[in-house]
Amino acid sequence: MEIMADRVVLIHYTLKDDNGAVLDSSAGGEPLAYIQGHGNLVPGLEKALEGQQEGSTLAVSIAPADGYGVRDEGLIQRVPKRSLQGAGELKKGMQFQARTEDGMRLFTVTAVVGDMVTLDGNHPLADQTLNFDVEVVTVREATGEELEHGHVHGAGGHHH
Numbered sequence: 001m002e003i004m005a006d007r008v009v010l011i012h013y014t015l016k017d018d019n020g021a022v023l024d025s026s027a028g029g030e031p032l033a034y035i036q037g038h039g040n041l042v043p044g045l046e047k048a049l050e051g052q053q054e055g056s057t058l059a060v061s062i063a064p065a066d067g068y069g070v071r072d073e074g075l076i077q078r079v080p081k082r083s084l085q086g087a088g089e090l091k092k093g094m095q096f097q098a099r100t101e102d103g104m105r106l107f108t109v110t111a112v113v114g115d116m117v118t119l120d121g122n123h124p125l126a127d128q129t130l131n132f133d134v135e136v137v138t139v140r141e142a143t144g145e146e147l148e149h150g151h152v153h154g155a156g157g158h159h160h
């Protein structure tokens with residue numbers, strides 16, 4: 001079966017930077033399960049997988065704009081500590097998800113000075129070319145419930 005919108009896809013992947021260093025990999029664990037066409041992967045990877053067959057392997061190099069984005073200094077902001085109540089003790093290097101106008105975004109604390117915290121909303125892999133080696137393990141139709149929830153149930157997905 002080939003990969004197209006609304007199909008559940010299980011992949012094994014290894015992500016490397018331009019120097020060949022492994023940034024992330026599913027090797028040795030469960031494959032990653034996602035629903036094609038729902039923006040669950042970075043745009044360049046989803047595009048490269050469209051039309052691929054179960055069992056195929058591919059190597060794809062993704063420019064930052066189709067990956068985790070180009071670094072944007074406008075995503076760096078200083079906010080008072082008190083506006084981050086519930087985030088726990090704030091330390092440089094800590095990361096948390098927060099809702100923004102563009103949906104959920106990962107923020108990294110880059111400085112804590114007095115009562116002010118500097119947050120960087122750029123993805124840690126912004127500006128990086130993403131080099132993926134991917135093996136398509138399984139492709140199947142998504143169930144109505146999976147499409148409704150927007151995530152995969154069962155192997156590699158949610159259990160609830």
Ligand code: ZN
Nearest residue numbers: 149151153158
């Ligand atoms: Zn669910």
